Amino acid sequence: MKPLRPYLYHAYYNWLLDNDYTPYLLVDASYPDVDVPTEFVRDDKIILNMSPRSIGQYVVNDDAISFNARFQGMLRDIYIPFGAAQAIYAQETGDGVMFQEETYYDEAQYLARSTEQTESIKVKKAPKTKSTHLKLVK
Template sequence: MTSSRPYIVRALYEWILENDCTPYVLVNAMADNVEVPQQFVKNGQIVLNVSPVAVMDLLLTNETMEFNGRFGGMPMDIYVPMTAVMGIYARENGQGMIFDMDDSNPEPPVPDDDGPKPTGPKPVTPKSSGPKSDTSNQKKPGLRVVK
């Protein structure tokens, strides 16, 4: 499957704007092909204001985030691969999402039919047959009145 990150970024961007907040994007400035003003990078990261009043020509595709912004009064074209987007959130209240940077969505492994097959006994996996009748180690749910 393709990465869900660009879809989530676009959805949260719209949600943040609809709630009259300012969308900020946290970017891994050290990732490959990232083009951001390096003088504003701190600890390998940069926070970008991507609100419509702060940027021009914002383009959010499945692969990249691109726009033109002003930094210290100087216009600059910004290019951020979606894999470098670490999160998106509202400046006013912090609502949004930080992404797991290990979320590279690798393809599932394909079985190798050409290689040798393992020999020996197959591992046995216990099957669940529903709830266990032995409740000595299980916690029973309970209700209590709270006043």
């Protein structure tokens, strides 16, 4: 079965935006592959403003959330595997959800999946061969 966290994230994110609230995401910055500005991390946690006016290049898939945002005027790329997402809530009211623990997001399982994906990418990259059947026509 697919993990629940991405579905809950999408539902709450859209619900917060539909109600004109500012979505905040609580992230475990110590989780593998998290890429956030470390100077804003406190006790291995960071809270990120996820409102569309605050972020750009926003991409969410079943594995992670990525976007860019400005921190002290500097544009930074952010990458958050869903295993690192701990809660999403409204800044104004605190309404939201803490994500439940899922074995799919255990660090050991995440690292094993990450290794498998890296190996499958290496296998897919076959050496390029020259194609001699195409000709340049002027």
